[in-house]
Amino acid sequence: QKEVEQNSGPLSVPEGAIASLNCTYSDRGSQSFFWYRQYSGKSPELIMFIYSNGDKEDGRFTAQLNKASQYVSLLIRDSQPSDSATYLCAVRIYGNNRLAFGKGNQVVVIP
Amino acid sequence: DVKVTQSSRYLVKRTGEKVFLECVQDMDHENMFWYRQDPGLGLRLIYFSYDVKMKEKGDIPEGYSVSREKKERFSLILESASTNQTSMYLCASSPRDRVNTIYFGEGSWLTVV
Numbered sequence: 001q002k003e004v005e006q007n008s009g010p011l012s013v014p015e016g017a018i019a020s021l022n023c024t025y026s027d028r029g030s031q032s033f034f035w036y037r038q039y040s041g042k043s044p045e046l047i048m049f050i051y052s053n054g055d056k057e058d059g060r061f062t063a064q065l066n067k068a069s070q071y072v073s074l075l076i077r078d079s080q081p082s083d084s085a086t087y088l089c090a091v092r093i094y095g096n097n098r099l100a101f102g103k104g105n106q107v108v109v110i111p
Numbered sequence: 112d113v114k115v116t117q118s119s120r121y122l123v124k125r126t127g128e129k130v131f132l133e134c135v136q137d138m139d140h141e142n143m144f145w146y147r148q149d150p151g152l153g154l155r156l157i158y159f160s161y162d163v164k165m166k167e168k169g170d171i172p173e174g175y176s177v178s179r180e181k182k183e184r185f186s187l188i189l190e191s192a193s194t195n196q197t198s199m200y201l202c203a204s205s206p207r208d209r210v211n212t213i214y215f216g217e218g219s220w221l222t223v224v
Binding site for chain 2: 032043104
């Protein structure tokens with residue numbers, strides 16, 4: 001099983017709607033979870049991290065973590081065209097100083 | 112302003128050539144990483160290094176080697192480039208125990224013909 005899975009295909013949302021992205025991970029000992037945004041042709045940039053179960057909000061972004069079910073999600077409220085990008089889920093491997101990344105989900109916000 | 116610099120943004124190399132991808136960071140970070148990114152496959156870790164002259168294999172080390180002679184520089188080497196190594200290569204660095212504070216370079220687009 002891959003360490004980090006993001007299975008849904010490209011997501012198209014109308015401007016102003018909520019975009020919802022999901023990610024599952026295999027290592028139950030993982031403690032740190034991250035969401036990166038990557039614009040086409042650019043390097044990833046960190047937008048959210050979460051360590052504890054529950055929700056964490058930062059502006060229009062909310063990360064949700066459920067360690068029992070081993071999933072982490074990202075909600076983008078009031079989606080804007082500038083949110084059109086690929087979103088990468090990453091998990092810090094337990095006992096290790098490296099991140100494992102999912103394959104990413106493309107989000108397209110339609111004006 | 113923190114910076115991870117990849118010296119070559121776009122390269123075209125021939126099959127069998129030896130290829131060097133250079134990465135320099137100016138943040139005195141202990142950890143450095145090389146990833147490759149392919150459509151539909153996400154970021155896959157090739158090699159990483161925790162300190163000078165130290166290296167660890169990542170998920171896909173075959174066909175690659177690395178060198179870290181100085182703390183600020185981490186080089187990725189393709190001993191004999193092949194067409195399946197056509198990809199975008201990302202270098203990154205982070206402080207020793209704060210992998211959440213990872214900084215990426217701008218990427219190097221390598222085409223092997």
